Amino acid sequence: MEHRSYMIRPSTALRVSPALLVALLLLPSPVAASGGSDAAELHVISSHSHDDQAFTQGFEMHGGSLYESTGLYGHSSLREVDPWSGEVLRQTQLDQSLFGEGITIVGDTIVMLTWKEGIALVFDIETFEVVGNHTYSGEGWGLCYDGEFLVMSNGTSELALRDPSDFTVQSTLPVTLDGQEASLLNELECVGGMVYANVWGSDSILAINSTSGAVEFTVDASQLAESESGESNEVLNGIAYVSEQDAFLITGKNWSSMHLVSFESGQELVEDDITDSDVSRILTSIWPVLLIAALVIILSSMRALGAVIHFLMLMLLRRQTEQSPAPSEGEQEAGEAR
DSSP states (O other): OOGGGGGGOOOHHHHHHHHHHHHHHHSSOOTOOOOOOOEEEEEEEEEEOOOOOOOEEEEEEETEEEEEEEEEEETTEEEEEEEOOEEEEEEEOTTTOOOHHHEETTTTEEEEESSSSSSSEEEEEOOEEEEEEEEEOOOOOOOEOOOOOOEOOOSSSSSEOOOOOTEEEEEEEEEEEETEOOOOOEEEEETEEEEEETTSSSEEEEEEETOOOOEEEEEHHHHHHHHEHTTTTTTEEEEEGGGGEEEEEETTOOSEEEEEEEEEEEOOOOOOGOOHHHHHHHHHHHHHHHHHHHHHHHHHHHHHHHHHHHHHHHHHHHHHHHHHHOOHHHHHHHHHOO
């Protein structure tokens, strides 16, 4: 026979099991966990003028100024723009043989890609003079700087992480959206641990985890294009982070306006933003668990109540037995006579 200390008393087991069962039922189920990327809402904070002659390729905020690169052969340029009025403060034209692409700022320089020429131009940010260049193979589309690497797109689903000093590729980052390749990545913006990317030919912006390459959420910016002409090449392109307002300036090629916007993903919703439909959906998904938990609690309570009643009945019977009168002496003699 086992030692008593290793045996579970029935009363203890019955008392613990319901609570344990309820706890297990309320644990999140891995099967119910949602996967894939979220769709973030775009909120327009304000709108501003933009030069509709600018075939926007790169957009970057720095020191209160907006720096913009434009494309097309014979029309490519680097500009400093007032972000709130849209006024072009200064600009320099590229050689007619170059098609300007994405830009980013590294220290006191601006690095600009070219489309098919395989040359990255390095400009002094104060004078706009070319002070250097880098070469690379393939096409150049978008560029941003994460503080350690230059992140470059070339129209595919792969981002190249380059050394800012010599432009050599240090690693590549395949980008996936819900497990599938996310191609046509264009203008880029590095913010924290994310890379925001325009998708060529669409009104979508992807928020890419810079470590895993997975798209964490997408943004539908189609509402911004509604007031534009809608020509085939005049697509969404240009995204610049405004740190002071934790927002983004967004425009497109030959757009007449640019917009200060914020993104709100599903993970950032506060309790006040939960709608009636959200509450209904949550209740629909958890009501079976709540029902089972309620049944367990009720049955447990009934068992406990039955035990209490049984105990009270035993106590009552015992008390009645103790209070029964002892037989008298006469009754004892009569009993002996019988």
